[in-house]
Amino acid sequence: MINFASDNASGAHARVLEALTRANGGCARAYGDDACTAAADAAFARLFGDDIAVFYVINGTGANVLGLKSLVRSYHAVICSEMGHINVDEPGAPEAAIGCKLLTVASANGKITPEQVLPLLAAQGVVHHSQPKVISITQATEFGEAYTPDEVRALAELAHANGMYLHMDGARLANAVAYLGCDVNAVTRDAGVDVLSFGGTKNGMLFGEAVVFFNASAYSDIHEAFPYLRKQNLQLLSKMRFVSCQFETMLEDGFWLQSAAHANAMADRLARGLAAIDGVSVVNRVEANEIFAAMPPAMIEALQEQFYFYVWDAVRHEVRLVCSFDTTEAEVDALVAAARQLA
Amino acid sequence: MINFASDNASGAHARVLEALTRANGGCARAYGDDACTAAADAAFARLFGDDIAVFYVINGTGANVLGLKSLVRSYHAVICSEMGHINVDEPGAPEAAIGCKLLTVASANGKITPEQVLPLLAAQGVVHHSQPKVISITQATEFGEAYTPDEVRALAELAHANGMYLHMDGARLANAVAYLGCDVNAVTRDAGVDVLSFGGTKNGMLFGEAVVFFNASAYSDIHEAFPYLRKQNLQLLSKMRFVSCQFETMLEDGFWLQSAAHANAMADRLARGLAAIDGVSVVNRVEANEIFAAMPPAMIEALQEQFYFYVWDAVRHEVRLVCSFDTTEAEVDALVAAARQLA
């Protein structure tokens, strides 16, 4: 079976495994007081500049939950797209681990806009309602599209004007930045993002994500609170170097962006191939590594015998196809050829 | 610096890294529906027999919290030693993630007895008090001693006679079993343990623990509930094969016990060496891989320049020395020699 199901059905880059092997030499202080972690911290500082706080965690749900938990109390609310991973795919983790409510807005492509968020702010100051405190967006969205710097900035300005924060779930940030072709800061820090989940797993790491706080000195207690929250919420790895060494190698020479650019290129090739087939239509703007395509039910069924992927919308016969760092042109072409033959 | 600080300041076995490299070939379904996980499941079934449920998690706190959360509701209490890792070293994770109370009993060596537990059961049935529902013990204890099968059985019988469960934190189960020389079942399943945290990290894995439910069919909903609890509590790795492949290789040919036996042997060698030195006394029964030794403050200070270890009790000048799978005879002898010279 050829994988188009998810970027987390892929393994890891060979160079990530090599980094792991190097990090394994001898002992190291546990819980992050080690050379690998210091090197990863330095790499993030080179990427994002001064006054940031970076914390390594284990998985994407952990990154989102802890980033958000640092910003809110239980009576606050987090505003997000109804399609948001934090709303749909973390079976109640924000509610259970933070105790707060998610307020969702409808979204066709995973993006939300200030116009959608604004009416929800009417709840501010009313004791009967959860208090909006964070806007959380996913970059690239769950529908494979990328927020532009302007779109991010508009949400940040709305948030900050109302005493709120902007959180970005960047599980696929690399894909978005590779698509946008801008500096990563342009669409994060400089656009007003306060806290970022910087993805690793879906970009070719074995596991591991980073939570990045921008302008960290503006938070009175993040540096104090986060380590305890991380440990208490089960996201502290004792042999921490095995997370941080992966980030160190990913951030070297822009490798994290090259990895994502490859996945994007494969998605683009796949989208073009599919779009040319009668009866198949690509329904999202393919800006990252995900394609959503409508195709005849019989074609879906036949393709699933050879390829591993998910039906996204059973009613509209739409499938989701995800390309990864290790997707090859041959694999893409095989899928296109198979689809063409079935058309 | 030579590491005697903790078994989690060590790295991982070379063969664990090799397993990881092997597991990395190609794609695999995410979240545990993969061949490595099936193989690890089979290995656990060979070890413990039928009717078990095994779930792979990421770290020790996760294993304990999820094992316990499967057994209790928020108004229940977990009885443990005041020295218990769940009480002392998981900054409130059981309280925050489960919402339940820990009831502690005093302990000099980390063990607790039925006689100590019994008075706490008077709270059962009284609406004003948290309801004791689980006895949780650590094997080997945080003081480096091993419960015998009889000691475990006595606690299990008390628990079961009172509608309670027996939970074992087995972060260092391998060391205890290697010391006892018995079959692992003799001190777990056959002794009445209901749920076991089966340690990996401290025994030479990169990370990863397993939660094992014995007689799983007796629980109406463990198989249903645990996967959701694991995901919601941030302990599900998407690329699950990278946890399970490590267990697969550890369980092969009893390698997990060989690894622990080596650490134990080093601890024994170290204890004998230190005990022979004037002014040094080993204060615990060295049954696993940890030594607790009282020594003159000046000796502690001087040793810490060369060796990495913790002062356990600053008032009584007791240090904790932990041996690991990769501790060498030369390292042990170097510490003993240094201490002898300082005496």
Next chain:
Amino acid sequence: MINFASDNASGAHARVLEALTRANGGCARAYGDDACTAAADAAFARLFGDDIAVFYVINGTGANVLGLKSLVRSYHAVICSEMGHINVDEPGAPEAAIGCKLLTVASANGKITPEQVLPLLAAQGVVHHSQPKVISITQATEFGEAYTPDEVRALAELAHANGMYLHMDGARLANAVAYLGCDVNAVTRDAGVDVLSFGGTKNGMLFGEAVVFFNASAYSDIHEAFPYLRKQNLQLLSKMRFVSCQFETMLEDGFWLQSAAHANAMADRLARGLAAIDGVSVVNRVEANEIFAAMPPAMIEALQEQFYFYVWDAVRHEVRLVCSFDTTEAEVDALVAAARQLA
């Protein structure tokens, strides 16, 4: 200022205060082991029949949270109307106190239908999603309409067919039953409701609600668990007789329904009066004690100088007017007259 703001801006029935005074004679065992509570239990048993479990709590949020918490674990979801009090007006209490997610469906009048619920059940069995476990409806709805027995039964059948429960928030159950003219069981127990919040505060009590479990013996542990959950979640009154004595008197001779019927009659009178005024339109079906009416902004502003009520929808210029057990015909007529004059 004349109150049309809410039924909880009213005080209490004189006969409720008399009951309180009677209950105050001498000492009584605390926490519910008293004669008043036994009498209230008996009154509920006469109302609802055998095999029920009744627990007295303090407020409506408490009744809903505890009823739901008895039915779900943190990874479950509760399906409700987006207008539901549990979703909108309890600032995250279900999320914080239970840890579970609410899944909402759109609703114009506060009612939800099986057709709306069905698509959400696709999440059942998928580890990435919160698991639907309860359908929660409000009777009468937040928009002042009453579910018919058939409407309730249809939801109960869907719930039960999918391993779920039906919960009813009956803060205004009395108003719904008074409108429907049926036996209370026809629209609760006999229609398949599993757990009911039986309202007191909004029907002329000082405070106090009851949580009623139907077919209580079907729950293995409600009788065991609820008292602990109630105490732990801050809803146990030590001088319990002061809650239960109020229910005892309310249930006597159908007084609870007479009280609600009066409020309904006042709402009906008010609705008829307003509907006859040019430029005013009543936008809900006035089936309980709430009227939602659109009127010119200038009229709203002028009325608010004499009458205490809320603007429900500022964009559509809709106000909410609530009648209570102590609303008088003169008060109703005064509002209608004032509106007519302003028209």
Next chain:
Amino acid sequence: MINFASDNASGAHARVLEALTRANGGCARAYGDDACTAAADAAFARLFGDDIAVFYVINGTGANVLGLKSLVRSYHAVICSEMGHINVDEPGAPEAAIGCKLLTVASANGKITPEQVLPLLAAQGVVHHSQPKVISITQATEFGEAYTPDEVRALAELAHANGMYLHMDGARLANAVAYLGCDVNAVTRDAGVDVLSFGGTKNGMLFGEAVVFFNASAYSDIHEAFPYLRKQNLQLLSKMRFVSCQFETMLEDGFWLQSAAHANAMADRLARGLAAIDGVSVVNRVEANEIFAAMPPAMIEALQEQFYFYVWDAVRHEVRLVCSFDTTEAEVDALVAAARQLA
């Protein structure tokens, strides 16, 4: 049966019921925006001075949980006596509702000292341990003794010197102040207490407690956060006037202290009477309204046929006898006479 079981087995003062009846006249804005609440606020300001924040809640567990929740996050710890009500008698409410850990110190009489607290502060700054943030004491203690102003101040100074708060559970504050004969501020605000649970229920109210923050402007967000926390944690009464009117009448003319002084006087009379009986010994210092007395098992058994009270320590044959605002000299003398006859 004559009540010596608890002050919450008593009813309420007649004048409290009269206040309730007065408050019941007509409508009032719900949730605290009413004249009774404003009057109670003013009464508290007269008692405690400027810059306080007072919030009315429903029961003692609610007052403690919300006071503490305002001060801590989940990774913090609250230090208290092992006998503390928050530790023993609120089945895990602090753990469940706050998510934090309680760290207990042994106590013979319910008091704790700076010397006992100090060693626990070694955990500060260590990521593996819950972080001590509050010292919580009970005034009068669960063993019926009163902290002196100096004892309170010593704990406050230790707390403040270590970045911590001092919380006082004053469910029986009135009894302590009546005993000490000092101004209430001397043993609360002026002694360094930060947050106080001001008891009502045990001092002759139907229900209701107040949470008082001293120097409220020092907290950045108490005024913002508490109302949401109160509502979310099920402690907001919609018809709030029925709580606040009780406090208004209790605080009038020092009535709250007169009520407690009577209970204390009855306890003193009872203690003197019992102490004079052969075979009976009073084991606590009777400084409030509770007596702990050792007596022969046969005497206990015989007394329980006529009098309602609890055995406190079954091993040492100690009973707890509580006097209340409505305990009469005749009742006290009847118990003493019965005991003397049984001796």
